[in-house]
Amino acid sequence: MNLLAPARLLLLGAVGLSGCVQLGPDFQRPTVPWIDNWNSPALAQASQQQPQPDLKQWWQVFADPVLERLIAEADAHNSSLKIAGLRVIEARAQLGIAQSGRYPQLQQARADSFYLDRNQSGGTRPIDSSAWQHSAGIDVGWELDFWGRFSRAIEAADDSYFAAEANYQDVLILLRAQMAETYFALRTSEARLQIARTNAKQQKRSYEITEKLFNSGQHSELDLQQAKTQYLGTLSTIPEFESQVHRTRNALATLIGRPPGPLPELASQPGLIPLIDRAVLQDIPANLLLRRPDIRAAELNAAAQSARIGVAETDLYPSLTLLGNIGWSASSLDGSSRNLDMGAGPSLRWNIFDQGRLTNNIRVQDARLQQLIEVYRDAVRQAAREADDAASGLSAALQREQILRDSAISAQRSMTLASAQYREGYSDFQRVLDAQRALLVQQDSYLISRSNAVSSLIALYKALGGGWYSDQPLIDSATREQMQQRTDWGDLLAPPADASSAPAAPTAQVNLHD
Secondary structure (H helix, E strand, O other): OOOHHHHHHHHHHHHHHOOOOOOOOOOOOOOOHHHHHOOOHHHHHHEEEOOOOOOOOHHHHHOOHHHHHHHHHHHHHOHHHHHHHHHHHHHHHHHHHHHHHHOOOEEEEEEEEEEEEEEEOOOOOOEEEEEEEEEEEEEEEEEOOOOOHHHHHHHHHHHHHHHHHHHHHHHHHHHHHHHHHHHHHHHHHHHHHHHHHHHHHHHHHHHHHHHHHHHOOOOOHHHHHHHHHHHHHHHHHHHHHHHHHHHHHHHHHHHOOOOOOOOHHHHOOOOOOOOEEEEEEOOOHHHHHHOOHHHHHHHHHHHHHHHHHHHHHHHHOOEEEEEEEEEEEEEOOOOOOOEEEEEEEEEEEOOOOOOOHHHHHHHHHHHHHHHHHHHHHHHHHHHHHHHHHHHHHHHHHHHHHHHHHHHHHHHHHHHHHHHHHHHHOOOOHHHHHHHHHHHHHHHHHHHHHHHHHHHHHHHHHHHOOOOOOOOOOOOOHHHHHHHHHHOOOOOOOOOOOOHHHOOOOOOEEEEEOO
16 A cells, blocks of 8 residues: 555646646637628628528528429538548547547556577586566556646647538538539520520521522522521520530539439429529628638637647646556566566656757747638638628629610510511511521520529628538448448547537528519
């Protein structure tokens, strides 16, 4: 019992001294003074604030079941999202490594057994002997966390883990926005292809009529060549639109984790582009910006780096380690003794002469922190710029869409009248050509303006951080099973138990009209 008393005292000292000081700065969120009162005229014009239900899945406002199914499939099979989820798992394992610093860093059991054959000649007492020698022992070393080296390391790893989760949510936002953008880009290309084919069909009829009239001698060749030129010009745009449809469909297939090829579900409602109204926001834009996952990730990365300054500062001070050892040794020689040794005591290490290496390492860590603070502030500015640009683009696209809608209707009426007057002999063929050309241009411009409005709305949701929530696991069951077959992961691959600690989702809603 007397031999164990010093070890017990050292253990009590370790518990008492461990973690009583934390060097380094305590992190404070970087200040962005203008964000508290930030709002923009463009956002005020493009949106209205009303108490609406929390819509974490903003794409549902388009009421397009095909889009909803494709986004759900992308959530389950997109490779970029899977990689982001695996990085969260990696950060979780890194956190486990850091947390091990709370316990004795050296916990080593050893055992040796070797055969010794000694032949000593000469001298007054020659020796010729052989024997087995055996030894076993346990060595324990516990560096006390007196200056907060390990607690700061855990703090940094913890912040890095939550930053990885925020990056996963950011990838989710980008994926869903890209899915919606690509889907409606495909629908726009389909609609433009349909318009080109319809106009080409009408122009072909005009060309055939002028050809018959020319062959009968009733019209000059000029009308024939002009009709032919316009028809062939419109016809030449069809292959490019078909190529756009093909490329966009392949991009959509890649996003949802399929090989390039046909997507049968897209056969329904081809060329459908939704008509949208203003965006409806539940919260003020400044709050929505700060809840963006990429901004939260930037803040957490800065917090992790702040903790690393404390880790670097601990190198300036002595480290106190408690050492313990239990050893047993024996030999097969007759009459040899068997020994059981026990020892414990403190060990002090201090880098006194480092030639500025430790001090400059602290400066390096502090400079990196200041860089990440600027990254955070710039991320907030960029988010505000993206939201303002998207809101401005939405307002402009909606205004242009209304004008072009009326213009397309007028162009359709003009072509009908020009064709009727030409058939009745009240006007020449040039008016028909001009009306056909204007109709194609106005109809195509109208489709593009509708597409731009949808793209601006999607960009606004993305800029305000909408759509980060998903009930999908970080890794799918097939990947989890594959990893567990390779490595003992314990419970690290299971979803976190506290799913409610995630930040609240930005909410926004869009009103649609027929």
